[in-house]
Amino acid sequence: MLPTGFPAFVLSWTLVLPLVVVPPxxxxxxxxxxxxxxxxxxxAAAIAGGIIAHLLMYGVPSIGFTGIRFWLMPPVxxxxxxxxxxxxxxxxxxxFGGIALTYRLVVAMMxxxxxxxxxxxIIVSALVFVFGMATYVIILYPESLxxxxxxxxxGIVSGILLPMCLSTALYL
Amino acid sequence: xxxxxxxxxNLVTQIIAGIFAIFGFLSxxxxxxxxxxxxxxxxxxxTRLYSILVIGAIAAVGTVSCGDMLKNGWDVRRR
Numbered sequence: 171m172l173p174t175g176f177p178a179f180v181l182s183w184t185l186v187l188p189l190v191v192v193p194p195x196x197x198x199x200x201x202x203x204x205x206x207x208x209x210x211x212x213x214a215a216a217i218a219g220g221i222i223a224h225l226l227m228y229g230v231p232s233i234g235f236t237g238i239r240f241w242l243m244p245p246v247x248x249x250x251x252x253x254x255x256x257x258x259x260x261x262x263x264x265x266f267g268g269i270a271l272t273y274r275l276v277v278a279m280m281x282x283x284x285x286x287x288x289x290x291x292i293i294v295s296a297l298v299f300v301f302g303m304a305t306y307v308i309i310l311y312p313e314s315l316x317x318x319x320x321x322x323x324x325g326i327v328s329g330i331l332l333p334m335c336l337s338t339a340l341y342l
Numbered sequence: 343x344x345x346x347x348x349x350x351x352n353l354v355t356q357i358i359a360g361i362f363a364i365f366g367f368l369s370x371x372x373x374x375x376x377x378x379x380x381x382x383x384x385x386x387x388x389t390r391l392y393s394i395l396v397i398g399a400i401a402a403v404g405t406v407s408c409g410d411m412l413k414n415g416w417d418v419r420r421r
Contacts (some may be wrong), residue, residue: 188404192397196398204393251356255363294374301367308360329406338374342391 174229179233182224186217186269189336190254204341206285212277216340223268227261238310251311258303265294265332270339290341295339302331 173181187310190213194206206212229237243249243257278285306314306327313320376393 184408185405188401188408189397192404192414193399196397196400200393202393202400204360204390204397251359255359265345291374294370297370298367298374301363301370304363305360305367308356308363311356326406330402331401333405334398338399341394341397342374 172228172237172239174231175225178224178228178230178237179221181228182220183217185224185265185333185336186220189269189333189340191214192340193341206277206281206341207283208277208280211280211331212273215276216273219268219272220265226268227264248312250316251315253306254307254315255304256310258300258307262296262300265336266292266299266339270295270336273340291342292339295335295342298338299331299335303328303337 187314190209194209197204225237227237227239229235229240239257242260243253250256271287271289274287274292278287281340303324306324310320314324315321
């Protein structure tokens with residue numbers, strides 16, 4: 171069962187909240203500046219972008235929208251590795267566009283001094299995520315898409331790779 | 343039902359795609375870690391990169407644990 175509607179909303183918080191809350195704490199602990207000015211404005215925008223991206227991916231059943239993920243890769247039935255890799259690409263566009271690009275744009279717009287959006291960093295971070303997931307899916311195919319144990323490992327690999335790549339896309 | 347020729351072709355395609363994916367992953371990772379805009383050439387830049395990777399790792403632990411806690415209710419980490 172995929173998280174849709176409210177569960178997708180909560181899922182977006184589990185991804186974005188650690189990414190925007192950990193850096194300020196880290197800054198205080200190590201006394202090393204990382205964050206741009208207007209971080210919290212960017213963080214609010216990233217949270218909003220993350221919610222929109224998750225609802226687009228997983229759908230909102232109450233309004234009859236099934237979501238891109240269900241359409242691309244239904245949880246039942248066989249799916250080829252090409253479609254699985256395409257799905258990871260769509261995830262990357264939704265998450266890196268909705269979270270990282272939104273954050274960078276808001277920070278750049280609100281910053282008193284000229285700040286670069288660093289589109290290259292966002293794109294390269296997204297490519298690391300897509301190619302990393304593609305490597306796992308293709309090398310372990312078909313178990314990566316059919317065997318529940320390997321599917322769970324895929325979720326964990328994605329759960330580790332995505333925040334790390336988003337972290338570089340947001341702050342590097 | 344696939345015949346042996348189709349299976350062979352599919353396997354070759356999968357191997358080529360696998361090699362391409364590994365190459366793409368390693369080269370994009372190298373580009374990211376070596377500085378996509380030439381900013382990570384100083385000691386400060388390297389420290390910043392390591393800090394961001396540590397932050398990403400801590401956030402990943404948070405994300406995976408939250409997802410795992412919620413998993414009993416929903417298949418939360420996507421599948």
